[in-house]
Amino acid sequence: MTFPSEFSYETRPVRVVFRPGAAVTATPDEAARLGLRRLLVVCGGRGETVARAVADALGDTCAGVHAEARMHVPAEDADRAVEAVRAAGADGCVAVGGGSAIGLGKAIALRTGLPLIAVPSTYSGSEMTPVWGLTEHGAKRTGRDPVVQPRSVVYDPRLTLSLPVPLTVTSGVNALAHAVESLYAPDASPLVSVMAEEGVRAMAGALPHLAADPQDLDARSRALYAAWLCGACLGATTMGLHHKTCHVLGGTFGLPHAETHTVVLPYALAYNAPAAPRALTVLGRALGTDDVPRALWELAGRLGAPRSLAELGLEEADVAPAAARVAGEPYANPRPVTADGARAVLRAAYEGGPPEPVGGTTV
Ligand SMILES: NC(=O)C1=CN([C@@H]2O[C@H](COP(=O)(O)OP(=O)(O)OC[C@H]3O[C@@H](n4cnc5c(N)ncnc54)[C@H](O)[C@@H]3O)[C@@H](O)[C@H]2O)C=CC1
Ligand SMILES: O=C(O)/C=C\C(=O)CC(=O)O
Numbered sequence: 341m342t343f344p345s346e347f348s349y350e351t352r353p354v355r356v357v358f359r360p361g362a363a364v365t366a367t368p369d370e371a372a373r374l375g376l377r378r379l380l381v382v383c384g385g386r387g388e389t390v391a392r393a394v395a396d397a398l399g400d401t402c403a404g405v406h407a408e409a410r411m412h413v414p415a416e417d418a419d420r421a422v423e424a425v426r427a428a429g430a431d432g433c434v435a436v437g438g439g440s441a442i443g444l445g446k447a448i449a450l451r452t453g454l455p456l457i458a459v460p461s462t463y464s465g466s467e468m469t470p471v472w473g474l475t476e477h478g479a480k481r482t483g484r485d486p487v488v489q490p491r492s493v494v495y496d497p498r499l500t501l502s503l504p505v506p507l508t509v510t511s512g513v514n515a516l517a518h519a520v521e522s523l524y525a526p527d528a529s530p531l532v533s534v535m536a537e538e539g540v541r542a543m544a545g546a547l548p549h550l551a552a553d554p555q556d557l558d559a560r561s562r563a564l565y566a567a568w569l570c571g572a573c574l575g576a577t578t579m580g581l582h583h584k585t586c587h588v589l590g591g592t593f594g595l596p597h598a599e600t601h602t603v604v605l606p607y608a609l610a611y612n613a614p615a616a617p618r619a620l621t622v623l624g625r626a627l628g629t630d631d632v633p634r635a636l637w638e639l640a641g642r643l644g645a646p647r648s649l650a651e652l653g654l655e656e657a658d659v660a661p662a663a664a665r666v667a668g669e670p671y672a673n674p675r676p677v678t679a680d681g682a683r684a685v686l687r688a689a690y691e692g693g694p695p696e697p698v699g700g701t702t703v
Pocket of ligand 1: 413438465471500501507514574598
């Protein structure tokens with residue numbers, strides 16, 4: 341493989357603490373390091389027990405628990421969370437939970453500039469990115485702003501022991517998708533490539549162990565490490581066809597995030613493969629295959645994950661309007677996204693059969 345002739349790479353300041361039990365034992369120290377004295381803890385309804393344990397550990401520096409995080413961050417949730425943070429007189433937030441809790445913490449940071457500490461409990465990777473998302477009027481908007489990048493990330497593999505196997509698998513594939521798209525992004529770079537390859541190898545290695553034994557703390561640690569690397573890849577690069585397709589399906593058609601990533605990834609990659617040979621080489625090495633889209637599709641099937649958008653509840657009649665939205669949004673992608681191309685990807689994902697080259701093997 342030839343060395344890329346030019347690239348740029350930006351590092352943002354973020355401290356990472358990684359150890360079993362860290363959610364409770366390290367979060368107060370991270371708040372103190374940042375000089376924070378009044379923290380609002382943000383979580384989803386189902387994550388409240390863990391969030392309360394973190395709140396207890398924060399003691400007097402906890403200004404309250406706001407347990408209203410939902411997927412895709414509806415704009416009205418962001419409004420309420422900003423009111424809560426102001427009413428509490430908080431000088432920072434701690435998001436405890438999956439990408440939804442971290443997403444609500446980011447929405448607060450975006451509007452108020454307050455610093456965020458993330459304590460992730462899934463493999464979404466959001467904690468390592470300056471990417472925010474908000475859903476309003478049936479459409480999801482995303483953007484990048486350094487102010488939403490968590491200043492400190494507390495990785496506690498024990499938090500993920502309770503993650504049910506189906507979400508373990510699909511959230512793991514959400515992380516894989518970050519690595520995949522970073523490899524063919526316009527701002528890809530050698531360091532991103534190294535992180536992506538290691539992240540894919542570690543996640544694909546850990547998931548079968550977790551499907552067999554979700555209490556395997558060593559495999560949990562390896563998967564969380566992989567999520568860190570894959571999230572860092574997303575944080576450093578621009579998203580393409582795959583992520584944009586998932587945002588349309590999530591924001592406009594209400595499909596669940598990680599499951600949608602799992603279904604779409606093999607088909608989006610099959611579409612982009614002819615225009616991204618270098619990415620395919622790296623991914624092939626990490627997964628030990630010469631047919632990466634097929635290997636991802638088989639991995640999902642072997643681990644019992646959904647493989648079609650039909651299974652996730654998309655109506656056949658939604659395929660065409662979803663494709664029109666995907667093709668109608670300008671974004672960076674190694675292969676131009678035509679209306680026919682977007683329709684072919686979505687139709688294949690709707691049906692869920694083995695991924696085939698889309699529109700021939702040349703761009
Ligand atoms: N901005 C970014 O960089 C990224 C943002 N996201 C956003 O994150 C959201 C999806 O996040 P996910 O983590 O996939 O799901 P989630 O945060 O919505 O969690 C899914 C469900 O699992 C539960 N859960 C979470 N952790 C658990 C645990 N350890 N044990 C038991 N149950 C647990 C939650 O309470 C929730 O009911 C979407 O809104 C997506 O757009 C996702 C990836 C990157
Ligand atoms: O699709 C992803 O996994 C990455 C980014 C987002 O979800 C954007 C967001 O809603 O925060």
